[in-house]
Amino acid sequence: TIEWCKFQLTARSLKTPGKVQKTMKLLTHNMLTSNIIKGVTKGFPLKIVAKKVEVKEVDYNAAFIIKTLSRVDWPALHQAAIEVGHGEELPDELGEDFKENDTLLKKIHNALLQVEVIDGDLVCPESGRTFPISNGIPNMLLLEHEVGN
């Protein structure tokens, strides 16, 4: 027999008074797609409808940014940065000589890791389906009919 655990909302909020701030970085956004939905093939990048955005300092490491850039979809990052109000810092195209350009790398570091979306929605460009960002955590749980093979 399956033993169900009675789930109750705990008084967890008493330990940490005030809302805990959770966030979504643009590096995270760069990896999310609605192609997980059955039948969707053009679900990237997700449009960000941001209601609350903040910038939080993260230690800068040039090597990490350079390595990460080799895996980042630049147009998607640029578009996302614009959507959250930080697009003016980034060039339209990455170009070839970014590795030596520390000023640019710091701006990219800011966009990828420091800008944080706390409240908002992610919208599928193909179907319009909305994935909420609740308290900074994107929710990409699918409904039963959306699950593919």
Added chain:
Amino acid sequence: MASSMKMMKRKELEGHLQDVDVFEKPKVKLEQYPTTPHIAACMLHTMCSTFDDLTDKCVVDLGVGCGVLSIGATMLGARYVLGIDVDEDALDICSSNLENFEMNTVNLLVADVRHLVSPQCLHLHKKFDTVVMNPPFGTKHNQGIDVEFLKAGLLLSRHAVYSLHKTSTREHILKKASDWGVEAKVLAELRFDLANTFKFHKKTAVDIQVDFIRFSHKIAAHTL
């Protein structure tokens, strides 16, 4: 490019991880139980000191739960960690832990890991240096879920995947790895004592023998 930061000793890491809050009402169906501070510290320390798979790396934690592995990975120098879990309540606890530890390089995502890895979803594939996980074992009408998590991990990772699997399934898991053309090495045998986790359990002690396994793609040495 080696980090000049001196790596934290395992005992010190374990001490810190004891402050990670765990599930208050674990959901049986999801096989929720926390990775103990001791086991987490042993795992993470090995990943870092033996294989250099955490410092300055991009990491994903599949089935992040309360976040002990993600928090430990960050303490050992991971630059960015993504924690994925299907349970929003677990992520609430995880967020609270991240706040308490003042960590802002861990992002969380509510999703079913198995749905993130279909062929059309290339944007997560190979985006992470290292995958860490303590996946559900498949004992609650979810048989095969451990293999699904492993498959997901291997898709997301460029290099290594660290996971825990029941020792009783070792042969099965190693065969899967072989079928998929990935290297697999059992690094240690661990024992989970779940007696105090599920208070309603009829037995007084539930011991599970578990393998700590490192999987890796057969590629040339990675460049930093």
